[in-house]
Amino acid sequence: MRTLSLGHTGLLLILLLPAFYWGCRPSAKSSPDKESGENPVAVSTSEPETETAEIPHFAEGKALYTSYCLVCHQATGGGVGGLNPPLKNTEFVLGEKERLIRIILHGSNTGLLVNGKTYSNSMPAFPQLSDEEVAYVATYVRNSFGNKAEAISPAEVEEIRNLK
Amino acid sequence: MKKLLQKNSLTIALLCLTLLAGALTFSCKGEASGKEGKAGIVLSPDNEGIKVPDGFHVIEVANSLGSPRHIAVNSNGGIYVKLKEPVDGKGILYLKDTDGDGAADTSKGFGDYGGTGIYLTDHYLYASSNEDVFRYALDENQEVPANASPDTLVYGLIDRRTHNSKSITLDVKGNLYVNIGAYSNACQKEDRTLGSLGLMPCPILDSAGGIWQFKTDKFHQTYGDGVRYATGLRNVVGLDWNQQANALFVVQHGRDQLHTLYPDYFDQQASASLPAETLYRIEEGDDAGWPYIYYDQIQHKKILAPEYGGDGKKTGGEDAIDPAVAFPGHMAPNALLFYTGNMFPERYKNGAFIAFHGSWNRAPEPQKGYFVVFIPFENGAPSGDWEVFADGFSGKDTVHSPDEAEHRPTGLAQGPDGSLYVSDDAGGSLFRILYDVKDGE
Numbered sequence: 001m002r003t004l005s006l007g008h009t010g011l012l013l014i015l016l017l018p019a020f021y022w023g024c025r026p027s028a029k030s031s032p033d034k035e036s037g038e039n040p041v042a043v044s045t046s047e048p049e050t051e052t053a054e055i056p057h058f059a060e061g062k063a064l065y066t067s068y069c070l071v072c073h074q075a076t077g078g079g080v081g082g083l084n085p086p087l088k089n090t091e092f093v094l095g096e097k098e099r100l101i102r103i104i105l106h107g108s109n110t111g112l113l114v115n116g117k118t119y120s121n122s123m124p125a126f127p128q129l130s131d132e133e134v135a136y137v138a139t140y141v142r143n144s145f146g147n148k149a150e151a152i153s154p155a156e157v158e159e160i161r162n163l164k
Numbered sequence: 165m166k167k168l169l170q171k172n173s174l175t176i177a178l179l180c181l182t183l184l185a186g187a188l189t190f191s192c193k194g195e196a197s198g199k200e201g202k203a204g205i206v207l208s209p210d211n212e213g214i215k216v217p218d219g220f221h222v223i224e225v226a227n228s229l230g231s232p233r234h235i236a237v238n239s240n241g242g243i244y245v246k247l248k249e250p251v252d253g254k255g256i257l258y259l260k261d262t263d264g265d266g267a268a269d270t271s272k273g274f275g276d277y278g279g280t281g282i283y284l285t286d287h288y289l290y291a292s293s294n295e296d297v298f299r300y301a302l303d304e305n306q307e308v309p310a311n312a313s314p315d316t317l318v319y320g321l322i323d324r325r326t327h328n329s330k331s332i333t334l335d336v337k338g339n340l341y342v343n344i345g346a347y348s349n350a351c352q353k354e355d356r357t358l359g360s361l362g363l364m365p366c367p368i369l370d371s372a373g374g375i376w377q378f379k380t381d382k383f384h385q386t387y388g389d390g391v392r393y394a395t396g397l398r399n400v401v402g403l404d405w406n407q408q409a410n411a412l413f414v415v416q417h418g419r420d421q422l423h424t425l426y427p428d429y430f431d432q433q434a435s436a437s438l439p440a441e442t443l444y445r446i447e448e449g450d451d452a453g454w455p456y457i458y459y460d461q462i463q464h465k466k467i468l469a470p471e472y473g474g475d476g477k478k479t480g481g482e483d484a485i486d487p488a489v490a491f492p493g494h495m496a497p498n499a500l501l502f503y504t505g506n507m508f509p510e511r512y513k514n515g516a517f518i519a520f521h522g523s524w525n526r527a528p529e530p531q532k533g534y535f536v537v538f539i540p541f542e543n544g545a546p547s548g549d550w551e552v553f554a555d556g557f558s559g560k561d562t563v564h565s566p567d568e569a570e571h572r573p574t575g576l577a578q579g580p581d582g583s584l585y586v587s588d589d590a591g592g593s594l595f596r597i598l599y600d601v602k603d604g605e
Contacts, residue, residue: 078567120325
């Protein structure tokens with residue numbers, strides 16, 4: 001009985017210790033926009049049927065993403081810190097269609113600043129993808145990982161491709 | 165009787181709390197006044213979620229540090245942390261645990277540049293940006309005096325974003341070794357691009373993709389003043405001088421994307437495990453073979469890279485060195501430390517610890533790494549298989565994408581008592597691994 005009571009006391013102390021312990025720590029420095037574009041909560045890539053039904057060629061887009069993009073940008077669209085930019089919650093994906101189409105067609109080797117963080121790896125060009133394929137994969141990333149933006153059409157891709 | 169006991173235990177609880185509060189208040193006051201208390205190490209009941217062998221303990225020294233890369237600990241237990249990006253304009257932090265409870269309680273910063281490399285001797289602190297190496301003179305406490313301005317030892321090293329960390333170590337003869345990573349995956353004409361062939365010869369190797377040697381006591385050195393000590397190393401982040409072998413050892417990040425670039429030769433599974441991440445013993449003039457070959461840890465062979473006519477089977481690189489140890493691919497070895505302390509059991513003495521940052525290029529296969537491994541050494545050479553020493557930094561049973569990982573091991577340092585420190589550039593934490601200590605000791 002006594003042991004039990006002391007056990008409770010011990011438990012109480014253990015529970016209280018962290019409170020004191022943290023209280024004594026140096027105040028946490030504000031880290032600079034840490035992971036602002038990278039939501040630590042994993043976003044499932046399997047969107048509900050009701051949503052995907054409205055997105056043109058979502059399944060084709062997902063298949064293209066899996067083949068060409070996933071290894072760097074990851075299944076979560078979260079990218080890789082410092083190396084490969086995230087695709088979620090960023091103007092590069094959700095903003096002007098032309099910029100996104102250009103990056104897919106022509107690649108990018110300038111190093112991008114995305115949501116206050118820099119990413120160093122080069123993005124290869126994908127000129128071998130058809131207008132349809134670029135449109136499907138671009139539409140997929142604009143509507144996955146929590147993103148929501150207007151679909152991109154093959155005609156819009158063709159227009160940018162012809163601009164050179 | 166029951167009531168009495170309950171009353172007693174309540175009294176004891178209150179008494180304990182009062183005493184505890186008193187002790188902690190003292191400890192906090194101690195911090196404020198900078199006086200040294202003797203609280204003793206406060207162990208973590210769950211080792212901060214990190215799995216270590218029996219008898220070892222893990223505590224968190226600090227958190228919310230930004231992106232700490234390499235670290236160094238001085239003879240008083242003060243910790244220098246090189247930050248990838250400056251926080252509040254400070255690229256190097258100096259942390260101290262003045263009351264001895266294991267948690268850092270004072271912090272100051274200096275150096276307005278981000279980077280990775282840091283190295284400490286009795287009299288100097290060396291630190292690197294992504295282009296330069298600086299040296300700070302230390303005072304009698306092995307601390308950098310306030311407002312100290314560093315000497316520039318090396319400047320103008322190539323930084324083209326990819327693999328731009330300038331990791332550093334020293335030998336005992338006054339030489340400084342700097343990794344200059346290749347700004348490319350496989351030296352293709354167009355980096356990471358399907359169908360783009362490898363450049364022959366690879367032009368990157370004249371100024372990157374190797375280890376350069378400079379002097380520790382000469383100022384304003386650049387390429388012409390240094391020696392290309394070793395070449396054919398794609399990207400080395402972890403390197404250390406082995407005193408027993410009297411030689412440099414480095415860990416290389418192997419190339420990425422065998423499957424996406426050459427789907428006819430490599431399926432997804434092969435590409436997830438190949439090529440090896442490699443530990444090399446380096447002698448002056450060595451060539452590890454990148455980009456022309458890679459090391460296949462399953463075939464135990466140097467294999468011709470597909471960009472240079474390889475198919476996953478043809479061998480190559482007859483003149484290239486073999487690794488001392490080959491690990492599964494893509495786990496990203498970011499720090500190497502030869503353990504010379506006395507705290508850990510005897511078998512760890514002179515062995516190698518390697519911090520693996522954790523993979524991304526295994527996707528869509530589950531990721532690997534996010535741990536610290538140990539390799540026993542005898543007489544300056546590996547004497548046994550590698551083993552996982554500290555695991556669970558990711559905080560997940562399975563990591564599918566690196567952004568799911570809570571912590572990613574990045575830097576290693578040995579404390580004066582023989583503790584092993586591990587930095588984490590993803591979660592911003594600093595851990596300390598101890599052996600044979602009791603709570604409050």
